[in-house]
Amino acid sequence: MGETLNIALVGLGTVGAGVIRLVEENAELIARRAGKPIRIAGITARDRAKDRGVDLSPYEWVDDMGEFATREDIDVVVELIGGADGPALTLAKECLSGGKAFVTANKAMVAHHGLDLAQRAEQAGLAFKYEAAVAGGIPVIKGLREGAAANRLSRVYGILNGTCNFILSAMEKTGQDFAEVLAEAQARGFAEADPSFDIDGVDAAHKLSILAALAFGTELDFDGIERSGIRKILSADIAQAAALGYRIRLIGMAELDGSNGDARLFQRVHPYLVPMHHPLAHVEGSTNAVVAEGNFSGRLLFQGAGAGDGPTASAVVADLIDIARGEIGPAFSMPVRELDKVARAETGHRIGKCYLRFEVADRPGVLAEITAAMRDAGVSIESLIQKGRSPDGSVLVAMVTHEGPESAVAATLSALKxxxxxxxxxxxxxxLGD
Amino acid sequence: MGETLNIALVGLGTVGAGVIRLVEENAELIARRAGKPIRIAGITARDRAKDRGVDLSPYEWVDDMGEFATREDIDVVVELIGGADGPALTLAKECLSGGKAFVTANKAMVAHHGLDLAQRAEQAGLAFKYEAAVAGGIPVIKGLREGAAANRLSRVYGILNGTCNFILSAMEKTGQDFAEVLAEAQARGFAEADPSFDIDGVDAAHKLSILAALAFGTELDFDGIERSGIRKILSADIAQAAALGYRIRLIGMAELDGSNGDARLFQRVHPYLVPMHHPLAHVEGSTNAVVAEGNFSGRLLFQGAGAGDGPTASAVVADLIDIARGEIGPAFSMPVRELDKVARAETGHRIGKCYLRFEVADRPGVLAEITAAMRDAGVSIESLIQKGRSPDGSVLVAMVTHEGPESAVAATLSALKxxxxxxxxxxxxxxLGD
Incomplete structure (x- = not known):
């Protein structure tokens, strides 16, 4: 690496265009902080003709992104095309074997192939960095990898998907139901035409798997994540939760249960009731936030914009500045061979409270049937049974349980099935417990 | 540096003892993350005999801390004795000229002598790190120095003193006045016997000056901080603020006004009314939180425990892990010679709203006198005049102004003097404005 950090940009969507704007606008400041200027030595994307709102004429366009993997005048390739496999993954492998540092915002690829790529980077002595893959502009990868590095972390969790949080916040404010708010969000460009990656929790799960590996020093286990999204949340649920002193948030939660020898990894993306005294209850709109609990640091919170061209570009360029400074240690905080391979936790043993809501027929005996099933399974009701009416005229019965094992709740539901x-x-x- | 990072600990108060516990308890994890073990190769403090709750017998005690600056078997000296000048500063200089990396939690020393020390470290090619000096266990130095490094930051502000926030939160909850809560906090060990460093804002100012230099790439200017503390806040003020939708927090606020050529640095430690929708309004007890606003990242929030042995030790050891990893760039994110020397902002031009509270005699005409002074100075009242009674029987008149220049408020007060x-x-x- 010489007096300039030469980068190639692959993918010129909103984030790619954001990186160009950022590197141009803050050029002088970046050079002072990085110790050398960052120069965009080459660019490419699918469609050269498309107007991206930035002037591409100063930059060398190549048609074949694979070229960057071997060109002598490139230090780092920045991948912003997305997709777990396919061209992004091929490019990553080519770059790391071609001697190029690799920076990506591609959470799906990191979640599925991060360890393989990290190992290739280690063997080649190259940087592999992905700050932009999790929680947009929030430096939470750095926060866990370095800031909290002295700690044994017991839990890491947070609001990892801006679209879901935007929808839940809007439901909270307007009292509208999920479908209405989603349609509006789509019309205004805050949600994708096919929103399933976001609202079914896949995107949050990608991010959670990465956070968990970093936090606990364990191997990535995306497939081990228990996942559900926010489609089934009714505005009535949000109202009930509010009456009980909670807000509903889609939370990615990872926990390392047990001690060294027989540690087990728990990972879940699920709506949670968050008590009003918890900082995550006050995270509104498309903001993201991550909490990490360390055995010495206590609870750390990182919060900010979880997506968007500016914040994501900020994270990409932070990685580039690190590389320019020569700060290029292991991608998952320790060498891949040292990561623990741990079994998945059995959720049935987990102890907690939960909110249950039933849509039931409006006739006598229904409540008796439900409460009998709960009694038989050993689930006790904390305090509250509320009734409302669902959109289709069913009666809504909602309750909060006392603390108990999740298996008992599962048994109740299975008896009522x-x-x-x-x-x-x-x-x-x-x-969400404290 | 060899296969082990050998450190010397100077100062064995609660933080020093915390570092020992952390290095012992998380030894295996630290070695995996740092790439090598951290070994405590020497310790010293004023009083060898004192019981610190940790077993010191495994460690070599020296009587003269200066020894560490030249001993061949030491890589890093960790200074935890405190004080802006005196032994801590002497030690820092000796270590950096003796070839030792230097890690400190000493905010006063960094605020007053940070640039001198950073320059010595640069010249010697050594690390000078101080994560623990600001906001305890929150990795905010790293967050600004590296995480937000791609951004031009316009503002950095936050809750930087846990004692003040503890007192204000307690006043909020109990309705007690400042003196009562302070006395209780002292009795319970949450406030120092001489609390003036905390409650008069000196401690927060030390931290603010460091954050500002890092965020803006400007020279440290502790003396340029306009500072007041929380002694004058009455429980009635907190109640009025609450009625208006605000909470009162002691905020350290730094802003870089204007563009490159004629930028001016604004730094203030002062109580602020924080609107309830702002995350800082929900920071309770002794928690700290820092907000940084970047031109690409948007608003970033870092929150956690601002003091205490565990969190502070977590920050100290994070610095040590960075050093073990070889990540030892410029202490203020860029070389000291590249930091801008900027003039201080004139606060009179600043535009904002404020809360004014008068303790007045209970007789006719007083309100007319105050409002006339406001009218003459061009201060307009937004909406609300509340009355209450102060402890000594005076009448309290509180109001919130419309947005306007601070000079007009100053003129009002000067007319009424x-x-x-x-x-x-x-x-x-x-x-606090958005």
Whole structure:
């Protein structure tokens, strides 16, 4: 690496264009902080003709992104095309074997292939960095990899998907139901035409798997994440939660249970009831926030914009500045061979409270049937049974349980399965514990 | 540096003991993350005999801390004795000229001598690190130095003193006045016997000056901080603020006004009214939080425990892990010679709202006198005049102004100065703007 950090940009969507704007606008400041200027030595994307709102004429366009992997005048390739496999992954491998440092915002690829890529980077003595893959502009990868590095972390969790948080916040404010708010968000460009990656929790799960590996020093285990999204949340649930002193947030939660020898990894993306005294209850709109709990640091919170061209570009260029400074240690905080391979936790043993909501027929005996099933499974009701009416005229019965094992709640639901009294699958929302 | 990072600990108060516990308890994890073990190769403190709750017998005690500056078996000296000048500063200089990296939690020393020390470290090619000096366990130095490094930052501000926030939160909850809560906090060990460093804002100012230099790439200017503390806040002020939708927090606020050529640095430690929708309004107890606003990242928030042995030790050891990893760039994010020397901002031009509270005599005409002074100075009242009674029986008149220049508020107070209608100096609390 010489007096300039020469980068190639692959992918010129909103984030790619943001990186160009950032490198241009803050050029002088970046050079002072990085110790050398960052120069965009080459660019490429699918469609050369598309107007991206930035002037591409100063930059050398190549048609074949693979060229960057071997060109002598490139130090770092920045990948912003996305997709877990396919061209992004091929490019990553080519770059790391071609002697190029690699920076990516591609959470799906890191979640699925991060260890393989990290190992290739280690062997080649190259940087592999992905700050922009998790929580946009928030430097939480750095926060865990370095800031909290002295700690044994017991939990890492947070609001990892801006679209879901935007929708839940809007439901909270307007009282509208999920479908209405989603349609509006799509019309205004805050949600994708196919929103399933966001609202079914896949995007949050990608990010959670990365945070967990970093926090706990364990191997990535995306497939081990228990996942559900926010489609089933009704405005009535949000109102009930508010009456009980909670807000509903889609939380990615990872926990390392047990001690060294037989540690187990728990990972879940699920709506949670968050008590109002918890900082995550006050995270509104498309903001993201991550909490990490260390055995010496206590609870750390990192919060900011979780997406968007500016914040994501900020994270990409932070990685580039690190590389320019020569700060290029292991991508997952320790060499891949030292990461622990741990078994998945059994969720049934987990102790907690939860919110249960049933859509039931409006006739006598239904409540008795539900509460009997709860009694038989050993689930005790904390305090509250509220009734409301669902959009289709069913009666809504909502309650909060006392602390107890999740297996008991599962047993209740399984006993009630197929009952003609229930008009829909019950909703289970866990309550975030301290 | 060899296969082990050998450190010397100078100062064995609660933080020093915390570092020993942390290095012992998390030894295996630290070695995996740092790439090598951290070994405590020497310790010293004023009193060898004192019981610190940790077993010191495994460690070599020296009587003269200066020894560490030249001993061949030491890589890093960790200074935890405190004080801006005196032994800590002497030690720092000796270590950096003796070839030892230097890690400190000493905010006063960094605020006053940070540039000198950073320059010595640069010349010697050594690390000079101080994560623990600001906001305890929160990795905010790293967050600004590296995480937000791609951004031009316009503002950095936050809750930087846990004692003040603890007192203000307690006043909020109990309705007690400042003196009562302080006495309780002292009795319970949450406030020093001589609390003036905390409650008069000196401690927060030390931290603010460091954050500002890092965020803006400007020279440290501790003396340029306009500072007041929380002694004058009455429980009535907190109640009025709450009625208006605000909480009162002691905020350290730094802003770089204007563009490159004629930039000016604004730094203030002062109580602020924080609107309830702002995350800082929800920071309770002794928690700290720092907000940084970047031109690409948007608003970033870092929150956590601002003091205590565990969190502070976590920050100290994070610095040590960085050093073990070879990540030892410029202490203020860029070489000291590249930091801008900027003039201080004139606060009179600043535009904002504020809360004004007068303790006045209970007789006709007083309100007319105050409002006339405001009218004459061009200060307009937004909406609200509340009355209450102060502890000594005076009447309290509180109001919130419309947005306007601070000079107009100053002119009002100066016109009223010496008026027999006022029983005490009026209280001015700025309102945190978006």
């Amino acid at each position: 197929g009952s003609p009294s229930l008009h829909a699958d019950p909703l289970v929302v866990h309550i | 010496g008026s027999p209608s006022l029983h005490a100096d009026p209280l001015v609390v700025h309102i």
